[in-house]
Amino acid sequence: RIDGARLWRRIMDMAEIGATPGGGSCRVALTEEDAEGRALLCRWCEGLGLRITKDRMGNIFARRPGTDGDRDPVAFGSHLDTQPHGGRFDGVFGVLAGLEVIETLSDQDVQTRAPLELCVWSNEEGARFAPPMLASGVFAGSYELDFALSRTDNDGVTLDQALEQIGARGERVCGDHRLAAFIEPHIEQGPILEREGLKVGVVTGVQGSRWFRVSFTGQDAHTGATPMPGRRDALVGAARFVVAMQELALAQAPHAVATIGHIDNQPNSHNTIPGHVTVTVDMRHPDAEVLDAMEAELRSAAETLAAGENLEHGIERIANTPPVHFAEPCVQALDAAAHACGYAYRRLISGAGHDACHIARVAPTAMIFVPCAGGLSHNEAESAEQEDLTAGANVLLQAIIRLANS
C-alpha cells in the first residue's frame, strides 16, 4: 500500500508553483513555472536514485532498474503543465502517483523483473501550443518532430524556442525506446464516479476530438458613422458561429460536445467594427463517423454564416485525435488490481484527451480514474479527496507489480 499522506503532500508542494489566487495552479507548458515544476519533480526522482533522461520534446523519463535488464520498462505517468486557470490535480496526480509507487517499492525493498519508468509528457494541455498531447504524440509517431517544434503560441514563440528558453530540451531521440506497458492515472474530470459513489474507474478508451481554427474577415469601420446595412462585422459572424456550434452539439445529444474556448477579436477597440476574428472549436464524440458528420456541419455553418454577414472565412483543422480503445490485457490488469484492493470501481470511457491516447499506439496502455468534485476540471477550484487519490495510486501499485513481474 502506498503512503497517501506523502502523495498528498507532494501534490500540495507542486501546487505552490504557479499557485493562483483562486486556489489553482498556472504552470502553462514550457513557461518558467512549468520549468520550476519539472525541476522539483527531478529533484524528487534523484532523491530516489532514479536515472533521469530527456528527449528532444522535453519529455522526462525517470527509470528504476529491474532484475531482468533486457526487458522493456513498464511505464506510467502523466503531465505537469496546466491550463492558465488550472487545478492542482489534472496531470500532477498521475505523475506523483507514479513517483509514490516507486518510493513505496523502494521503502519495502521490492524489486521488479522489468524496469519501471516514470514518464512526464510535455505540453499535454495544448493551452499554449495546439494540438494538445503533442509531445506524447511525437514519442508515439503520431506527429513529426519538426511539426511539433514549429508550433507557435499566441505571441509567435515556437515550441522549440520555448524548450530552449527554459532549458527543457533533452538529447534523446523521441520514441527511441519501447515500453512494455503504459498506465496513466488521472482525475476523471467528469461526473460519473462521484455520482455513483465509486473510488476508482478503469478506463477502456477515450472519445475522439477534433480542433479547428476558424477565421472570419470583414472590414474595420467606425461604429457610429457606419450604417447597419453594408457592415462587414466579423464578430457578429463569429458570434452566430459560436451559437451554431452549441446547437450542433445539442443536436447530437447525449454524447457530442462542441466548445469555443478561444477567440481573438481584431482590432478589439470599443468603437471600431471588428474586421477580423479567429475562434478555436473543440468538438468531441466517441464515434469517428459522428465526428465526420459534425465536421461537415461545422464547415457548412461557417460558410453559410460568413456569407450571411458578407465575410470571408477560413477553416484549419489543428488537431484530430481519433477515438481510442485501450489494450484489453492492461484493462484487465487494472480490473484485477482494483478488485484486489477491494475498491468499488467501474469501467468507463474518458471524455478528456490524455497522453495515453498516443502511447496506446506503441504500447499496451490503459488508464486509472479517480473522482473529482462535481466532475469539475480546467478550473482553479478543481478538487479531489486524499482517500480517492490514495486508492488510485494503490491500484497503480498493484497493476505495476503484476505487469512488471509477469
Add this chain to the structure above:
Amino acid sequence: RIDGARLWRRIMDMAEIGATPGGGSCRVALTEEDAEGRALLCRWCEGLGLRITKDRMGNIFARRPGTDGDRDPVAFGSHLDTQPHGGRFDGVFGVLAGLEVIETLSDQDVQTRAPLELCVWSNEEGARFAPPMLASGVFAGSYELDFALSRTDNDGVTLDQALEQIGARGERVCGDHRLAAFIEPHIEQGPILEREGLKVGVVTGVQGSRWFRVSFTGQDAHTGATPMPGRRDALVGAARFVVAMQELALAQAPHAVATIGHIDNQPNSHNTIPGHVTVTVDMRHPDAEVLDAMEAELRSAAETLAAGENLEHGIERIANTPPVHFAEPCVQALDAAAHACGYAYRRLISGAGHDACHIARVAPTAMIFVPCAGGLSHNEAESAEQEDLTAGANVLLQAIIRLANS
C-alpha cells in the same frame, strides 16, 4: 486661401509617426507614439511663434494674439490620437487644418480682432481609455477631473499615470478659459458627401451615443469531459448577446446602430469552457428617447440571455453622450464661408462623436466635414483627397476670419 500642398505634407509627416503596415497610423492615446505626434505639432506651432500651454488633461492650446486682447479666443482644432488600426486623417486633419489657417494668416500678415486658439484634445478615440472625448469633456465640465484621471486601460494603467509617463500633463486647470467659438474640421467618416459629390458638409449636430460594459459569468470547465447540459458557458451567452445587439439596431432602422467592438474572454484557452466574458456595446441614435428604449432592450436582452445559459451578468454604462445640436450662428458662419468659397455643400448631422460635442456646452460650436473614400474610417485604409481637405481648410479660414472680426 490656404496652401493645400503644405497641409497635405504635414498630414503625411504626422502619419509617419506610428505608421502601420496597412498604410494607417497607430498613435493610441498617451502612448509613446502619441507623445511623438504631440511633440511634432508643438514644434510646428513654435515655428509659427504661437504660445503653447497645456492643462491637467494634457489638452494643448496654441494661441495667436488678436488686436483686441480682451476678447476670448476663437478656437478650432481636433485630436491627434488614433485607433489601434487607425487612419491618417481622423482628428489629424482638424488639427493641421487649424495650423494651416494660422500659417496662412501669418503669411499674409492678417491680424484678427479676437485671438485665435488651436486646440488639441487628449484621448478623443476612447480606444485606450473609455469614455471617448474624455479630455474635451473635462474641459467643458461634462466629467470631473478625478473621474477622468482614474480611468484605466486594459492593463490597469490609469490615465493620470499615462499622462505622467509621456510627460503630457500640463499645469492649467481644465476649463480655465472661455472660448468665443469652437469650429472642428473633420473627415465625415460616413458615406453622404461622397455619394452626393459634395466637397464640404456643415454639421448641425451629432447623434447621441451610449457605451455599456456587459459581463457574463459562468464556470470554467473541461471542454471534453463536461456534458452540454449543465454547462455554464459565458462565451455562448456573450455570443447570443452580440447577435441580439445587431437585431436590436436593425429593429430601429434606419438610424440606430449598435456594435460590440471589444471582447475579453477568460481564460481564453482552447480546451476550457469560458467562465467569464466581458463585452463593450456602443449604441447610437439621433434621438435620446429612442436611445432610452434601446438601453431598456439591451438590459432585458442581457438578463434573458444570461438566464438562458445559467450565467450571472453585470451591466455598467461607461459613456453617455446625448444628442447635440450645434449653435445656429456658428452653423450659419460655416454656411456663409462655404458659399463664399463657392463649394458645393450641404448640412448634415454626424454619426461619429467628436470633441465638439462637449465644447458645444460651453461655447458656440459647429463642425466642417469633408468626404472620405467609401465613408470608411477607424480603418488603416481611411483615405481623403487633398482637394477636399483643402476645401475644408478654406471654409475654416473664411469662418474664422468672420467669427474673429465680428
